Amino acid sequence: MFDFSQLRCFAAVAEELHFGRAAARLNMTQPPLSRQIQVLERILDVRLLERTSRSVRLTAAGRSFLPEAQRILRLAEAATHVTRQVAAGRAGVLKLGFTAASAYDVLPCLVSAVRRTLPDVTLALREMVSKDQIADLLAGRIDAALVRPPVTHPDLTAIRVLAEPLVVALPAAHPLAPRDRLSPGDLGGAALIGYAPNEARYFHDLTRDLLVETGIQPRIVQQLTQIHSILALVRAAVGIALVPAAAERLRFADVVFRPLALSAPRPVELLLAWRRDADDPLIAQLVSILSDMPAG
Amino acid sequence: MFDFSQLRCFAAVAEELHFGRAAARLNMTQPPLSRQIQVLERILDVRLLERTSRSVRLTAAGRSFLPEAQRILRLAEAATHVTRQVAAGRAGVLKLGFTAASAYDVLPCLVSAVRRTLPDVTLALREMVSKDQIADLLAGRIDAALVRPPVTHPDLTAIRVLAEPLVVALPAAHPLAPRDRLSPGDLGGAALIGYAPNEARYFHDLTRDLLVETGIQPRIVQQLTQIHSILALVRAAVGIALVPAAAERLRFADVVFRPLALSAPRPVELLLAWRRDADDPLIAQLVSILSDMPAG
DNA sequence: CGTCATTACGGAATGCGTAATGATA
């Protein structure tokens, strides 16, 4: 098999049609250049250049080989470049899982930050509940995940990406709506739309603990998983709900949000998780971007 | 810049994920293989493989580099192969000029023979009168040409591809049509459709010489260039015409052809011409194919 | 202690540059 240096030599001579100039371009003297061409021709067993001491011309085979040689050289350069970029975490594809709720605030910011600072990086996004993300992460089906706590598996690591307060979502016509802020006590008798203990375990436990802790007996009239479904029911005046502040981004008509005053703050957290042994430099880049984000 | 051997080494290790097996596949021992990988990583300044004494894994950069390496290796193989084929005249593109009349018989045979015996060869065809073909040949705009004699330019060579008799084309209702064969003398008083002295110089001179030589004063009622136009006028009973035998392939309704008995045969010739210094092996192939053809 | 990648080292081959040669207009 021939060699990149032979391809470069041939391309230079074929373009210059002059050994002397080609050698100068390649920063070498004519003799080794001449020999490289001979070696290449011997390897291919094909005459590529018709040369007299007065002129150099391409043969038909040489004309056909030249663009191939140029293409191979270009590809080799490009492969070098892109591989360095990938190694630096400035190029490549990262498969990222996310929970539906993270799409309201963190995910759009993240996507646009990646687009801006790492234009050659592609995020392959996949919405899943946290439990499935953990499974896909361990199985290597995704590279990183925006999940709810906790992340306890020993093969995984995570950092906190977002901590936001819970707010109360309630129909505009609800008796509590005129109040500027609400305390857990205000929620005592109200019909409450809660979270499913399986599919939305984190929100279920968080809201239950919060209410039980302050002595409130919640009157749960529905249990759902997705925040947008919950807000739809709030809008239909089925009840009120505790949702993360980012839900305000959804802007349902006739649904208002009120801060929830708590003695001890109990933020809703979102984590970025990945395999501890992952070597993809894109993960470091992602962590760095998320750390620099305001809500981090 | 890295080297094909390094690419091959990397591809083998990346595919086997085992230095020992990869080395065996490459017919070498582990140490040089190990060093080639290190050299490649040093050249790229990128870690491609994560290796412990127990396992070999690709890094993200390695995963991105592997398909590139494989692609480059494939292209190099393909370029080698196609270049050898071109050098052997079994692949490539040949720009071939031809006269309209050669399309009736020789050209279709040639094209189908090339398709059958040289499937990787493309003929780029271009119809022109002989004079223009000679000019394009000299200018390098075409590589070979099917032309009428003579080809006298010192930079060109030609071989005879076809020699066919002249026949008489006449309307089915013509008084001479019932005769099985005709002699020049029979054409004495007949209205004759002749050839233009400029655009169809060869046929013009050939038919004029033939008639004058045998003492006939031709009564030319029209002068045209293209044989199919001439036959159209024959069909319209404008007159009779002398055409090459291949014209019978055109099968005009109500036009019949009769052999022309001559004391000295005066064949219509078709030549294949090319630049004397042309090095394209396809020309030799073409010559060989045409020599093997029956009418050659 | 066995497996497997890496480092150490000696010999062969490759590739460069300088100098000489050969061919062409």
Added chain:
DNA sequence: TATCATTACGCATTCCGTAATGACG
């Protein structure tokens, strides 16, 4: 005779294989 490609030759570098070392289970 001048130009330009090729051959001759010496030196440095590269690369392979064998042997030794080191890490991990």
